[in-house]
Amino acid sequence: MSRTKAQQAWIYVGVSAVMLFTLGPLVLLVIATFSSQADLTAKTLHLIPDQWTLKNYANVFSGEANDGSVPPFLTAMRNSGYISVITTLVCLAVGIPAGYAYARFRFRGKDPFLISVLGFRMVPEIVLLIPLYVIFARANMINNKETLVIIYAAFNLPLVIWLLQSFFRSIPKSMEESAYMDGVSGIGFLIRFVIPLSAPGLIATSAFVLLATWDEFMFASIFTSTYDAKTIPVAISEFSKRGMVDFGMQITGGFLASLPPIIAALFLQKYIISGLSEGSEKG
Amino acid sequence: MTKKWKPYGYLLPSFIVIFGVILYPLAYALFISFIDLTRNVRKLDDPSLWNFVGLENYRAVLADPEFWHTLGRTFYFTVVSVGLEFALGMAFALLLNEKFAGRGIVRGLMLIPWAFPTIVNAVLWKWLYDPNHGTVTMLLAKLGLTDGSFNILGSSFSAMNAIIIADVWKNTAFVALILLAALQSLPIDVYEAAMMDGASAFRRFFKITLPLLSPSILVALVIRTMEAFKVFDIIYIMTGGGPAGGTQVLSFLTYQQSMAFGKYSVGASISYVMSIFIAIFAFAYIKILYKRAD
Numbered sequence: 075m076s077r078t079k080a081q082q083a084w085i086y087v088g089v090s091a092v093m094l095f096t097l098g099p100l101v102l103l104v105i106a107t108f109s110s111q112a113d114l115t116a117k118t119l120h121l122i123p124d125q126w127t128l129k130n131y132a133n134v135f136s137g138e139a140n141d142g143s144v145p146p147f148l149t150a151m152r153n154s155g156y157i158s159v160i161t162t163l164v165c166l167a168v169g170i171p172a173g174y175a176y177a178r179f180r181f182r183g184k185d186p187f188l189i190s191v192l193g194f195r196m197v198p199e200i201v202l203l204i205p206l207y208v209i210f211a212r213a214n215m216i217n218n219k220e221t222l223v224i225i226y227a228a229f230n231l232p233l234v235i236w237l238l239q240s241f242f243r244s245i246p247k248s249m250e251e252s253a254y255m256d257g258v259s260g261i262g263f264l265i266r267f268v269i270p271l272s273a274p275g276l277i278a279t280s281a282f283v284l285l286a287t288w289d290e291f292m293f294a295s296i297f298t299s300t301y302d303a304k305t306i307p308v309a310i311s312e313f314s315k316r317g318m319v320d321f322g323m324q325i326t327g328g329f330l331a332s333l334p335p336i337i338a339a340l341f342l343q344k345y346i347i348s349g350l351s352e353g354s355e356k357g
Numbered sequence: 358m359t360k361k362w363k364p365y366g367y368l369l370p371s372f373i374v375i376f377g378v379i380l381y382p383l384a385y386a387l388f389i390s391f392i393d394l395t396r397n398v399r400k401l402d403d404p405s406l407w408n409f410v411g412l413e414n415y416r417a418v419l420a421d422p423e424f425w426h427t428l429g430r431t432f433y434f435t436v437v438s439v440g441l442e443f444a445l446g447m448a449f450a451l452l453l454n455e456k457f458a459g460r461g462i463v464r465g466l467m468l469i470p471w472a473f474p475t476i477v478n479a480v481l482w483k484w485l486y487d488p489n490h491g492t493v494t495m496l497l498a499k500l501g502l503t504d505g506s507f508n509i510l511g512s513s514f515s516a517m518n519a520i521i522i523a524d525v526w527k528n529t530a531f532v533a534l535i536l537l538a539a540l541q542s543l544p545i546d547v548y549e550a551a552m553m554d555g556a557s558a559f560r561r562f563f564k565i566t567l568p569l570l571s572p573s574i575l576v577a578l579v580i581r582t583m584e585a586f587k588v589f590d591i592i593y594i595m596t597g598g599g600p601a602g603g604t605q606v607l608s609f610l611t612y613q614q615s616m617a618f619g620k621y622s623v624g625a626s627i628s629y630v631m632s633i634f635i636a637i638f639a640f641a642y643i644k645i646l647y648k649r650a651d
Contacts, residue, residue, distance in 0.1 A: 088452045089463060095445075096466055099526060100473075102492055103481050119495035168370040175367035187368070189643060194379050196639035198587050200608045201628040204389060204615050205382035208398045228378030235371060260363070289474045291590045292608075296616055307476040311594060321484055328477035339472035343465050350531075351538030 107131070107326040114321045130326035147327055149301055150309035155334070157222050157305060158287040164227040165234045165283050166276065173238025174264055178250070188239070195232035199292065207296060217299045225293055230283045237282075240352055241275030242268060278349025281342045285335050306331045389625040390414055396619035414626040423602070424610070424627070430517065431606045435585040438521045438528070442581055443574075445525065446532025451562075453533070454540045464537065471530040479594035482523035486510050486595075493519075513603025516596055520604060524591060528584075532577050539573035540566070572645065579642040583635055607631045 077085075102121070106114060107130050109123035134147050175181075176188055206225060207216075215221045245268060253263050269276065291307040298304045304312075310331060313324040339346060393408040400406040418424050453464055470478075485493045488508035497503045510516045543566070551561050567574075589608040592598060598605040598613065607627065615624025 082457075085452065085455050085457050088448075089457060089459075092449050092452060093463065093466065095526070096470060096530065099481060099485065100469065102485065106484070115490050117490055117495075119492065119499055121492070168374055171367040172371035175364045179364035179367070181361075181364040184364075191375075192643050193639060194375055196583060196635060196642065197379055197383065198583075198608075198628065198632055198635050200587065200589070200611050201386050201625075201632050202379065202382045203612070204621050204625045204628065205385035206378070207616075208389065208394075208401065208621065209382065209385065211398050212401065224374075225378060228374050231371060231374055285472055289476075291476050291593070292612070295593075307474060307590075310476050310480060313480075321487075324480055325484060328474075328480045332472075332474050332477045335472040335474060336469055339468040340465055343468060346468065347464075347534065347538060350534050351542070 103325060103329055106321070107329050109322070111322055130322035131330075133320070133323050134327045134330065146301055147306075147309060147330070150304050150306045151331065153219060153303060154288055154306040154331075157219055157226065158284050160223045161226040161230065161287045162280050162283045164223060165230050166280065168227070169231055169234035169238050169279070170269065170276075171264070172235045173242055174268060176235065176239035177242035177245075191232045191235050195236065199229060203292065203296065206293075210297065216297055217303045218297075219303050222294060222297055222303070222305070225297070226287045226290060230286055234279055234283060237279045237349065237352060238272075238275065241272045241279075245271050274345050274348065275352070277342060278345040278352070281338060281346050282349060284338060288335050386625045387629065389622055390629055392622055394621040394625075398621070410622075414622050415630070418623065418626045418630060423605075424630075426602075427605050427607055427610050430604065431586060431588075434517065434521060434524075434588055434606060435582060437518075438524045438585050439578065439581045441521070441525045442529045442532045443578060445529045446536055446577070449529065449533035450536035450540055451566075453537050464534075467530045467533055469530070470527045471534065473527055475527065475590045476594060478523060478527045479591040482519070482526075482591075483510070483595045486519055510596055511600055513600060516600060516604050520591055520595055523595070524585070524588070528581060532581060535573055535577045536570065539570050543569055575645050576642070579638055579645070583638045583642075586631075586635060586638070 105121065105123065108126050108128070110125040110127045110129065113120070113123035113125060176184065176191075202225075210216050210218075210221055249267060249271075250259075250263060253259065253267055258266060289307065290305075291311070294305040295308045295311065298308060301309075310324065310328050313320065313327055391409060391411060391414070393410050393414075394400060449467070453460060453467070485491050486509040488494055488506075488511065491509070494503075494507065494509055497507065497509075498505045509519045547565055547569075548561065551565055556564065587608050588606055589612065592604055592606055592609050593612075596604045598609045608631070611624045611628045611631065614620045614627060
């Protein structure tokens with residue numbers, strides 16, 4: 075299908091508008107991280123700062139705020155990294171066998187179980203907030219990174235199982251039969267064939283869990299009280315909770331905290347796109 | 358015998374996690390909503406302090422006009438943000454489905470808002486809307502749309518819509534990416550036949566594209582609707598439900614009642630009422646997906 079020059083031009087106009095919409099706020103954010111306090115608090119509109127500076131970055135890393143009471147940024151990043159990675163590993167360890175069972179075995183209750191997996195994905199987290207808070211508070215397990223891992227793993231598990239069973243179904247049955255002939259079955263087949271063959275699906279699924287966990291705020295803010303356990307979204311929200319907000323720090327910290335998920339998303343682009351369409355095409 | 362039980366062995370770890378962290382707490386929340394648990398969670402240790410009140414918490418919640426206002430605002434947020442995300446997402450997807458130089462790069466860049474942390478998004482827009490030196494505030498004044506003293510987050514109507522814009526910025530990309538993936542799997546020959554028959558672009562969109570895309574559209578809409586209905590983070594950071602409750606939504610009300618005021622039972626009741634609405638969305642979603650899995 076060939077297009078006229080005018081049509082071609084309109085497409086580029088449209089694409090430019092999409093890019094402006096998508097990148098505009100981000101560009102403002104990045105410029106602001108390099109702006110001096112005077113530029114940030116100026117009462118006139120200027121998109122380009124009069125004075126470029128790295129002071130915001132220095133402040134974020136040294137943990138120095140105007141009032142000297144800001145959560146240590148690197149500790150929060152480390153906490154978020156730890157919680158995200160461990161949560162993803164737990165989800166895979168529990169989700170892979172479950173997804174495999176739904177994809178391959180016939181058993182009583184399979185359909186109702188699989189539907190309920192979808193149903194559990196829909197449970198609003200806020201309903202679980204109060205009972206989980208009460209349960210963990212009574213067990214003295216508040217302010218503990220592992221508590222967040224348990225909660226996040228459970229919240230992400232339904233989606234993980236759903237996606238994995240869908241990916242596992244696409245592995246040809248004949249393969250399993252020939253492996254069986256060679257004496258490989260059960261867990262051996264799962265580890266030696268299913269996991270390597272569905273690596274792209276496992277990567278996509280892991281990416282979703284990593285991003286969702288890095289992003290979570292509500293439970294993190296309620297279940298943590300000291301800097302030993304606070305995650306990066308909580309730390310950033312506290313940059314903003316002071317009477318006098320230091321915009322420079324808040325925005326610079328936020329920008330740095332958004333880099334790991336953005337880089338991961340760009341890097342794993344191919345897998346994420348296929349995962350998104352797997353989620354909506356085949357369910 | 359062992360063979361029969363094998364699948365359950367594979368499923369057991371997932372059953373334990375889902376039961377322990379989702380199913381049991383769900384039942385526990387229902388229990389809390391039937392007693393009077395205020396401030397001290399240690400009251401649960403002593404059954405004589407449970408003070409069963411039956412449906413009293415639910416009655417009180419439903420009798421409070423502020424609950425209905427909050428429900429209305431939650432619906433407003435959900436309908437307007439998901440509506441805009443769908444309209445923009447569809448436009449973006451159709452555009453990115455055309456061939457042009459740099460299409461792969463543009464599609465990759467669309468992932469950025471999707472991956473952008475919600476809290477950072479809220480912080481970014483709160484700064485853009487700042488009444489003294491926010492870029493959007495100053496831009497509006499410069500264009501003569503407002504006078505210099507206008508505080509975007511200072512009145513209910515503009516605050517709610519400003520939050521919606523921030524939400525739309527982040528989530529349009531998700532809708533666009535799902536629709537784009539679906540568009541790219543559509544059969545080209547149907548289009549070529551329609552072109553031969555001289556069907557206009559407009560007609561092709563409504564007669565071919567939209568019907569073929571409808572399953573993916575429904576999935577994207579239902580997922581976004583459920584998430585928008587649960588909106589919390591962005592409200593917490595940008596307005597804290599203010600000004601004067603003008604951006605109060607159900608999740609934030611639940612949080613406030615339980616975590617800020619210590620009224621755990623009231624909070625549990627609100628969250629259960631909220632779940633009824635989510636359950637309706639969820640039911641629609643499962644129906645769509647399960648029909649197609651066959």
